[in-house]
Amino acid sequence: MNASRTRAVTVTASLAAALIVAGCSSPGSGDSGESTTQAAPMAKGDLQDGYQQVIKDVLPSVVQIDASDSLGSGVVYDDKGHIVTNAHVVGKEKNFKVTTATGEQTLGAKLVAAYPEQDLAVIKLDNVPSGLKAAKFGDSEKAEVGQIVLAMGSPLGLSxxxxxxxxxxxxRTVSEGRTGGATGATIANMVQTSAAINPGNSGGALVNLDSEVIGIPTLAATDPDMGDSAAPGIGFAIPSTMVKTVADQIIKDGKVTDSGRAALGITGRTVLGDDYKPAGVAVVEARKGGGAADAGIEAGDIITKVGDADITTITSLSEVLAGEKPGDKAKVTYTRDGADKTADVTLGEI
Structure with missing residues (x-):
């Protein structure tokens, strides 16, 4: 299954925007039939009240972003007017129109910086309106399978x-495509959700019942057997821990200074085998001072494994490296002049 981003209302592939909501307890098994019958409506009411409270808490912090040729969502990051969104939402634009949740006012905003490698960006309002409410970002590492989630955004322009x-x-480690403005990013530790995601949800909020944003909706799966149409109920959100890491650096320094992402220090391309199927990554350049070059890997070598993972394409290499950290050591298997070789590479940073 492939993953495609939700970038604008004109994009047919959908994007994931989900919110994690804490689970609710069910009636005790020791209750009588009568008490169980009475408790069920109360539990339903409590859950509904919980949803409505989360929406009341978080929705004012979710905005719609108009980037002239695309439409997406964003989340108010702080009271200074910084808004976090996806890099593919902002594209190459520098100026934006931002509509608040009430829809009563359209505000101007400018790009602070984008980080396509993680498909994240920060924009800043030209004028911060009174009462602007920043969202509360939670710890995505505490997300658990089965937790209820809410997805907030502007699917199909419906703010x-x-x-x-x-x-x-x-x-989940997921790779974007590079068509239609997608960044081609490979993103690790994504949160997968069943919440309905549609074009325009990109950059919105994935929130839990504690009214905390635990992810930024970015991708939805597509089914190649159905013409790459969206696969219902399979969407992905960038974890809030990574969102905070990237946003804090952009706000402080105007760029990402410490990506935390591992790299071999090469430029590569996918090569085909005798059967015309992807068979490895050819090293086009091994940058001087990079981990691969220091380990003896040269231009023309073909990487076929990192650790125990087979490498057949540049995407599969990116996915393996996404699970590593700068400074880690990796055993790289490659071929040179038809002979298999190995090298212990100390991974650098993107």
Whole structure:
């Protein structure tokens, strides 16, 4: 299954925007039939009240972003007017129109910086309106499969929309395509959700019942057997821990200074084998001072494994490296002049 981003209302592939909501307890098994019958409506009412409270708390912090040729969502990050969103929402634009949840005012905003490698960006309002409410960002590492989630954003231009689902999985590594403005990023530790995600949800909020944003909706799965149409109920959100890491650096320094992402220090391309199927990554350049070059890997070598993982494409290499950290050591298997070789590479940083 492939993953495609939700970038604008004109994009047919959908994007994931989900929110994690704490689970509710069920009636005790020791209750009598009568008490169970009475407790069920109360539990339903409590859950509904919980949803409505989360929406009341978080929705004012979710905005719609108009980037002239795309439409997406964003989340108010602080009281200074910084808004975090996806890099593919802002594209190459520098100026934006931002609509608040009430829809009563459209505000101007400018790009602070984008970090396509993680598909994140920060923009800043030209004038901060009174009462602007920053969202509370939680700890995505505490997300658990089965937790209820709400997705907030502007699908198909319908601002302030909310959908509901669960956390379907955590720790997913997903790669974007490079068509239609997608960044081609490979993103690790994504939160998978069943909440309905549609074009325009990109950059919105994934929130839990504690009214905490635990992810930024970014991708939805597509089914190649159905013409790459969206696969219902399979969406992905960038974890809030990474969002905070990137946003804090952009706000402080105007760029990402410490990505925390591992790299071999090469420029590579996918190569095909005799059967015309992807068979490895050819090293186009091994940058001087990089981990690969220091370990003896040269231009023309073909990387076929990192550790025990087979490498067939540049995407598969990116996905493996996404699970590593700068400074880690990796055993790289490669071929040179038809002979297999190995090298212990100390990974650098993107």
């Amino acid at each position: 302030s929309s909310v959908t509901q689902g669960i956390v379907s999985a955590t720790g």
